[in-house]
Amino acid sequence: MTIAELNPAERHRHIAGTFTDRVRHVKNWDAATPVPDWTARDVVRHLVEWLPGFLASGSDVQPQRGPDVDDDPAASWSAHCGWVQALLNDPGSAQRMLENPHIGSLPLDRAIDQFYTTDVFMHTWDLARATGQDDRLDADYCAQVVDGMEPYEDVIRSSGQYGPRVPTPPGSDAQTRLLGFIGRDPFWTPAS
Numbered sequence: 001m002t003i004a005e006l007n008p009a010e011r012h013r014h015i016a017g018t019f020t021d022r023v024r025h026v027k028n029w030d031a032a033t034p035v036p037d038w039t040a041r042d043v044v045r046h047l048v049e050w051l052p053g054f055l056a057s058g059s060d061v062q063p064q065r066g067p068d069v070d071d072d073p074a075a076s077w078s079a080h081c082g083w084v085q086a087l088l089n090d091p092g093s094a095q096r097m098l099e100n101p102h103i104g105s106l107p108l109d110r111a112i113d114q115f116y117t118t119d120v121f122m123h124t125w126d127l128a129r130a131t132g133q134d135d136r137l138d139a140d141y142c143a144q145v146v147d148g149m150e151p152y153e154d155v156i157r158s159s160g161q162y163g164p165r166v167p168t169p170p171g172s173d174a175q176t177r178l179l180g181f182i183g184r185d186p187f188w189t190p191a192s
Contacts, residue, residue, distance in 0.1 A: 044077050
């Protein structure tokens with residue numbers, strides 16, 4: 001079964017599990033990342049902080065906060081990841097709705113899957129690349145994500161959430177195309 005064939009709870013479990021593995025092996029939380037002005041700690045901070053506000057502003061979800069990212073990024077991620085997984089494991093999450101002026105009305109599990117789990121997937125590369133870990137992403141899912149985003153490039157760019165597209169060589173694989181699309185230099189390496 002491919003990542004794309006999983007339901008939202010299973011997909012989050014798989015993608016967040018890979019991210020969790022990278023979190024566990026970070027040796028330097030102050031390492032620079034491919035995201036300008038972000039450290040490895042900031043990648044975790046971004047994922048831990050934006051989803052609760054997104055959900056609270058358009059649903060009845062009550063955010064749960066774990067340890068502070070500055071004090072313990074790994075513990076903060078673990079608590080947050082467990083909270084998200086519990087939301088997705090709840091059979092009622094498919095009946096709960098998220099209302100948002102930009103995306104309309106979506107079932108809660110689908111909103112988390114479409115916006116947050118995909119973000120975790122992409123940021124796995126940032127954290128892995130910054131900290132010298134395995135940065136390979138699932139090729140089929142990369143292709144699905146980039147192919148799904150490309151028709152909405154103008155809307156995506158105007159959101160301010162993505163940098164300018166980075167050109168990639170003709171015939172690039174799906175991961176390289178996805179990274180370039182979201183504004184990453186696919187060939188970025190940490191300064192020595």
